[in-house]
Amino acid sequence: MKGTNLAIGELGRRTGTKVETIRYYERIGLLAAPQRTTSNYRAYGAEHLNRLSFIRRSRDLGFSLDQVRALLDLSDDRQRPCEAVDAIAQEHLTEIDRKIADLQALRRELHSIVSQCHAGTVAECRIIEALSP
16 A cells, blocks of 8 residues: 555545545644645545544544544554543543433433323324423
C-alpha cells in the first residue's frame, strides 16, 4: 500500500465514509490534508486510510469527535502509558450505561401506557390521554 495514492472516493469506499465527511474531518483537523496531484486532486496515502479507519471505528463505537481527537492524539505517542485512553473509554462506557438506563425507563413508561390501550375509540385512548396536557 505504501506509495499508493487513493482518490477521495476510493478512500471513502474503503472506509465506508462519505466524501463530505472526509472533507469535514480534514476541515476540523482530525484527518491531515492530503497532497494534491498535478491535476489538483486529493491523493490519500496509507496513513490517511489507517487514520480514517480508526476514526470510523471510534465513531461506530459512539465516541464523540472530541474523544476521537483525544484518542488520536494519544495513539500518536505509542510509548505513553494507556491510562488516559482507559479513562476516555471508561467515561464513554459510563455514558452508554446511563443512556441504556434512560432508555429502559422510557421503555417501561411507554409499555405501561400502551398496555392500557383497549382498542376503543380515540376519545377513550389512554395513549392520547397520557400524551395530552
